[in-house]
Amino acid sequence: MSQERIERELSSLRDGGIVAELLTQASRPVVLYRGVPTGGAPLSLPATTDVIVPVPDGYPAAPIDLAGLPTGSPLLSRLRGGQNNQGNVTADGRNWQLASYHPHSNGGGPPYDPQLHGFHTYLDQLIAWLHRID
Amino acid sequence: MQDVTVHISKPQWSTLAPHLFSRYPNSEWATWLEFGWRASADSLALAVRHCDLPRAGELDDAVAHVAFQEPYSLRIALQAEKHPFAVGVAHSHPKTCLPIASSIDDDMDGYYSDYLSGFTGDRPYPSLIFSEVDGEVIGSGRVWRSGRWHPVTRIVLEGRAIPTWVAGNPPIEKPILEKRVARLSGAMGRRAAQRLRDARIGVVGAGGTGAPAIEILARAGVGHLIVVDPDTVDHSNLERVHGAYESDVARNRSKVEVARDHVRAIDPEISLTGLVGRIPQPQVVDALAQCNVILGCTDQQHSRLALNEIALRYCIPVIDTGVTLEGTDGQVNAQIIQLLHLAAGSACVVCRGMVDWKRIGQELMNPEEQLRRRNAALEARQRGEDPHGYWDDLPQLNTVGYLTTAAASLAAGCAIGLVTGAFSSGFERAQWTYFATPIEALAWHEHRNSHCFCARIEGVGAQCPEEQMVNCPAHWQAVRAV
Numbered sequence: 001m002s003q004e005r006i007e008r009e010l011s012s013l014r015d016g017g018i019v020a021e022l023l024t025q026a027s028r029p030v031v032l033y034r035g036v037p038t039g040g041a042p043l044s045l046p047a048t049t050d051v052i053v054p055v056p057d058g059y060p061a062a063p064i065d066l067a068g069l070p071t072g073s074p075l076l077s078r079l080r081g082g083q084n085n086q087g088n089v090t091a092d093g094r095n096w097q098l099a100s101y102h103p104h105s106n107g108g109g110p111p112y113d114p115q116l117h118g119f120h121t122y123l124d125q126l127i128a129w130l131h132r133i134d
Numbered sequence: 135m136q137d138v139t140v141h142i143s144k145p146q147w148s149t150l151a152p153h154l155f156s157r158y159p160n161s162e163w164a165t166w167l168e169f170g171w172r173a174s175a176d177s178l179a180l181a182v183r184h185c186d187l188p189r190a191g192e193l194d195d196a197v198a199h200v201a202f203q204e205p206y207s208l209r210i211a212l213q214a215e216k217h218p219f220a221v222g223v224a225h226s227h228p229k230t231c232l233p234i235a236s237s238i239d240d241d242m243d244g245y246y247s248d249y250l251s252g253f254t255g256d257r258p259y260p261s262l263i264f265s266e267v268d269g270e271v272i273g274s275g276r277v278w279r280s281g282r283w284h285p286v287t288r289i290v291l292e293g294r295a296i297p298t299w300v301a302g303n304p305p306i307e308k309p310i311l312e313k314r315v316a317r318l319s320g321a322m323g324r325r326a327a328q329r330l331r332d333a334r335i336g337v338v339g340a341g342g343t344g345a346p347a348i349e350i351l352a353r354a355g356v357g358h359l360i361v362v363d364p365d366t367v368d369h370s371n372l373e374r375v376h377g378a379y380e381s382d383v384a385r386n387r388s389k390v391e392v393a394r395d396h397v398r399a400i401d402p403e404i405s406l407t408g409l410v411g412r413i414p415q416p417q418v419v420d421a422l423a424q425c426n427v428i429l430g431c432t433d434q435q436h437s438r439l440a441l442n443e444i445a446l447r448y449c450i451p452v453i454d455t456g457v458t459l460e461g462t463d464g465q466v467n468a469q470i471i472q473l474l475h476l477a478a479g480s481a482c483v484v485c486r487g488m489v490d491w492k493r494i495g496q497e498l499m500n501p502e503e504q505l506r507r508r509n510a511a512l513e514a515r516q517r518g519e520d521p522h523g524y525w526d527d528l529p530q531l532n533t534v535g536y537l538t539t540a541a542a543s544l545a546a547g548c549a550i551g552l553v554t555g556a557f558s559s560g561f562e563r564a565q566w567t568y569f570a571t572p573i574e575a576l577a578w579h580e581h582r583n584s585h586c587f588c589a590r591i592e593g594v595g596a597q598c599p600e601e602q603m604v605n606c607p608a609h610w611q612a613v614r615a616v
Contacts, residue, residue, distance in 0.1 A: 057609065086510065114603060
């Protein structure tokens with residue numbers, strides 16, 4: 001894991017007012033994005049949510065993939081891949097469920113390129129995902 | 135410090151040498167340099183990253199020796215506060231004069247090592263001397279680090295070490311086995327045999343291609359081999375791995391141990407550093423950073439990319455091999471060997487479009503996650519859904535011993551050419567299609583993408599960690615030396 005690179009990426013998000021942090025003390029290293037907007041409000045679902053994204057082994061050569069919401073989040077059953085549990089993570093004192101969300105592998109986003117993409121650009125994918133609610 | 139190696143790439147040397155020798159034969163000249171560096175407990179590797187040549191008037195051209203003017207040193211020192219690299223000096227001695235530090239040199243190094251520490255903290259301060267004696271460039275150097283001087287033990291120009299005087303003494307040459315290498319000496323000269331004996335060559339991967347390459351290099355008399363591989367020998371390797379036997383499979387021996395014993399049987403005087411591990415694990419990179427040349431003999435994409443990063447960061451040429459054998463129903467229709475010469479100034483594997491990031495991600499995943507994703511892909515297929523997001527099956531690459539040995543021979547030959555200076559491979563990428571009619575041989579040049587990360591990491595050493603593409607997964611086992 002390139003901690004220096006991830007911190008640089010998250011720093012660029014923080015400059016724009018986004019709260020995101022690298023958690024290395026979790027059951028696996030993750031990036032936690034706080035208060036990410038969703039399209040849930042008109043459906044009486046949370047308008048924002050915290051999201052975790054696992055740091056892949058060998059990052060950045062290994063592509064970023066998946067996304068996790070707090071276990072029990074009402075959004076999970078309404079989001080693409082949310083019902084397909086891809087593992088559980090303990091981070092930030094909470095339990096999280098990883099959804100089957102693969103934006104860089106034919107999942108709606110561009111093919112992964114570590115020279116273009118990172119945890120700063122992944123936020124765009126997350127926001128798009130959280131606005132496509134069934 | 136046991137090993138202090140300075141690497142200089144061909145592009146940097148083409149700037150440095152004409153400048154240093156511009157007042158030859160009688161007068162010296164100098165320049166400040168930036169170095170990438172990597173320190174371990176017993177070694178230091180330095181790579182020349184940038185020659186910060188003097189501007190008009192920044193060196194005193196009224197005297198024959200080197201006299202830095204204060205604005206030059208101040209300019210370099212202030213720049214050093216803004217980057218993480220080591221800063222040092224290189225200067226020439228007059229033609230035919232040995233590169234032994236004079237009392238003026240001692241004063242200069244004493245002054246600048248102290249002066250620069252106020253700007254660079256505990257970064258090394260290297261000082262190099264070059265001169266031309268009997269038509270050959272020779273050198274010496276020392277590095278101020280942790281409160282004392284360490285002699286430079288080797289200066290390597292694009293794979294070929296120049297005669298390096300160490301602490302005022304002439305280069306120590308390892309004894310060569312004259313009778314054994316008589317044919318090689320006859321063809322390339324005795325100097326070539328000596329250079330091979332004094333060389334250090336890394337081989338990453340000790341399987342089908344690595345094992346024969348190691349054998350060829352050992353028989354050629356290479357004095358020090360560094361062999362890296364994480365795996366043990368299994369039955370399917372015995373068709374290709376030179377020196378491996380059924381008994382090695384039964385004893386679950388590592389490929390590195392097999393290579394070590396095979397090399398010892400060929401020539402017990404060869405030093406072999408065997409590391410059961412992977413690149414870029416730090417202990418492995420520490421050892422490889424001391425090499426003249428590295429051979430890449432793995433079929434893992436992350437290894438190829440990590441090796442390319444080492445080639446660029448430490449200015450060490452890498453010859454990477456690839457072998458493909460394709461066929462169906464008992465008919466072979468393609469047998470291809472490809473070699474890449476990865477070096478400073480050339481396109482990297484990313485520029486060349488040879489990297490599949492998803493495959494690298496799969497290679498680097500821990501085994502539990504690999505299994506979980508394979509199962510998820512299987513279930514997706516059963517549901518009639520796209521399994522691509524979970525896992526892409528990697529094709530099993532089939533190959534045979536004659537092909538891997540041929541590839542190894544070509545790669546080892548390239549390394550021998552680089553180390554001895556007797557010939558140059560002359561290609562950046564070359565491909566041989568065997569048993570076509572006629573046998574095809576292609577070589578081509580590929581352009582570097584100026585926006586690619588490779589343009590930013592040349593000669594940076596271990597600095598700029600945020601630019602490192604391949605990082606070690608936590609699940610990899612620790613490196614084991616054998």
